[in-house]
Amino acid sequence: MGATGLKETLARVAFALAAALSIIAVGLICLFLFANGIPAMAEIGLPEFLFGTTWKPGSNMYGIFPMIIGSIYATAGAIIVGVPAGLLTAIFLSRFAHARVAALLRPGIELLAGIPSVVYGFFGLMVMVPFIRTHMAGRGMSLLAAAVLLGIMILPTIITVAKSALDAVPKSYYEGALALGATHERAVFRVIVPAAFSGLMAAVVLGVGRAIGETMAVVMVAGNQPIIPESIFSGVRTLTANIVLEMGYAADLHRGALIATGVVLFVFVLLISLLFSAIKKRGEAK
Amino acid sequence: MTAKLLRGAVYAGAAFTTLVLAAIVAFVLVNGLPHLTPSLFQWEYTSENVSLMPALVSTVLMALLALLLAVPVGVASAIYLVEYAKSTSRFVRAVRVTAETLQGIPSIIYGLFGMLFFTTTLGWGLCLLSGACTLALMILPVIMRTTEEALLAVPLSYKQGGLALGAGPVRTIFRCVLPSALPGIAGGILLALGRCVGEVAALLFTAGTVAQIPNFAEQGIFALFDSCRTLAVHMYVLSGEGLHMNEAYASAVVLLLLVLLLNVAANFIVKKLKRGQ
Structure with missing residues (x-):
């Protein structure tokens, strides 16, 4: 009995240790980001860092306000493009599509989710940027290109999460609506969509999180000028782009300022995931 | 009237998604397939022939190493959460x-952390191992969740049966x-593999961009400390340089085919193992 007991205890401890690794990982990530970013923020001065509008590492000016605005604009644009299309596609798949059509589209959406962001970025660079340059205005690399590309990239996230929320609505809701004389469309939009509302919101928030954290695709199409864009055709630099563009050669305070940019991004993402769990909890409470 | 409008909107949304997917796939295949020449699969990368073979091999090494690190830990922690822990305990909630939180962290943050921790603090430098450890952290929550x-x-009866015997x-x-959970776990592993294959932001400052296969034949285990670039990084570097766009297109085709293959494999495994039960 002793040997078996020992084996069981050891296994239990090993499993628990593995589980503890998540906690350790988050702890380490916070520790290293904050320990390297906060001193830089302090040296630059928090107001100058967050609200300074000039980013010129050469002359020791580290204001990331344009990048904060850039991330917000690009994400907002992604929501405008991606959320309606994503939610409508989810509704289509869940309630309108013929089983055979749905079976065809589902692997397509899995593929869309799996396509690496460089490939999206390359598509944006070779197709969308020239299109904007020749048919619209500006030099092509722009807020518009970044926003549309991000909108496309968050589609699979939104579709998958929204579809499972819609699928989870009890059948009786729909049948009840039909029995009361509603058309199929009315039943879907007046009964099923409201019933799945918190799940749909969760899908949107998850999409927002993906958009704000996306790096490579944005770097390839956004132009990356560290100034607040004047129109949707101007170039824009996001927080993520700021890090990836300059980290390769940065040193000293410049490097610290880039890590501090990561801290700001990290805080944004944490706020979004808090929002996500609040929405999820409200959905579960209902 | 409204019914028709709503129906139209739903179909338009679905059509948009379908068109976008078709456009991206067609764009990659039409431009890339003609440039997928045998010379791109030579073992040596030179400035004249930017072969994607070293990047392809590095991708496989990187992804396997990351899985090797993340799968045992991810599966073990899931076992702890499901089979051992009381869901109310403070540890489980944490x-x-x-x-x-890990699942929501963007890959560039993982890249920053990997650079600060593995590359600098532990002193591993830009290398295969730093990159793989960073990726392992990134895919850990995916494996845990699935x-x-x-x-x-x-x-529950499976477990009860075992205990009763x-x-x-x-x-x-x-x-x-575990055996009957295998299809789901395999699906999660393939999902994680897909993320490893496509990752760039987490690897630029942890694994670097050297276009060589880590030389395990000569250096043995120390080849883990060689810098290397995965295929996605390779493609990013090429498109940034702007000198070898045709080769970048070809890399895009290979990446797309890899992702497609992983998706098909995932669906196949899940289906086959489900039928076997």
Whole structure:
């Protein structure tokens, strides 16, 4: 009995240790980001860092306000493009599509989710940027290109999460609506969509999180000028782009300022995931 | 009238998604396939022939190493959460919250952390191992979540049967519960593999961009400390340089085919193992 007991205890401890690794990982990530970013923020001065509008590492000016605005604009644009299309596609798949059509589209959406962001970025660079340059205005690399590309990239996230929320609505809701004389469309939009509302919101928030954290695709199409864009055709630099563009050669305070940019991004993402769990909890409470 | 409008909107949304997918796939295939020449699969990368072979091999090495690190830990923590822990304990809640946090962290943050921790603090430098450890952290929550879902879907009677036959908890888990959760776990692993293959931001400052295969033949285990670029990084570097766009297109085709292959494999495994039960 002793040997078996020992084996069981050891296994239990090993499993628990593995589980503890998540906690350790988050702890380490916070520790290293904050320990390297906060001193830089302090040296630059928090107001100058967050609200300074000039980013010129050469002359020791580290204001990331344009990048904060850039991330917000690009994400907002992604929501405008991606959320309606994503939610409508989810509704289509869940309630309108013929089983055979749905079976065809589902692997397509899995593929869309799996396509690496460089490939999206390359598509944006070779197709969308020239299109904007020749048919619209500006030099092509722009807020518009970044926003549309991000909108496309968050589609699979939104579709998958929204579809499972819609699928989870009890059948009786729909049948009840039909029995009361509603058309199929009315039943879907007046009964099923409201019933799945918190799940749909969760899908949107998850999409927002993906958009704000996306790096490579944005770097390839956004132009990356560290100034607040004047129109949707101007170039824009996001927080993520700021890090990836300059980290390769940065040193000293410049490097610290880039890590501090990561801290700001990290805080944004944490706020979004808090929002996500609040929405999820409200959905579960209902 | 409104019914027609709503129906139209739903179809338009679905059509948009379908068109976008078709456009991207067609763009990659039409431009890339003609440039997928045999010379791109030569073992040596030179400035004249930017072969993608070293990047392809590095991708496989990087992804396998990351899986090797993340899968045992991810599966073990899922087992702990499902089979051992009381869901009310503070430890379990902390694990769940942190795992969810890990899942939401953007890859560039993982890249920053990997650079600060593995590359600088541990002094590994830009290398295969730093990159793989960073990726392992990134895919850990994916594996945890999918394994947990798979374990929860196993009928309770399997576990009860094992325990009733006198097997201890560990034996029951490994002989009765895990085997029938295998399709779900395999699906999660393939999902994680897909993320490894496509990742760039987390690797630029941890694994670097050297276009060579880590030389395990000569250096043995120390080749883990060689810098290397995966295929996605390769493609990013090429498109940034702007000198070898045709080769970048070709890399895009290979990446797309890899992702497609992983998706098909995932669906196949899930279907086949489900039928086997």
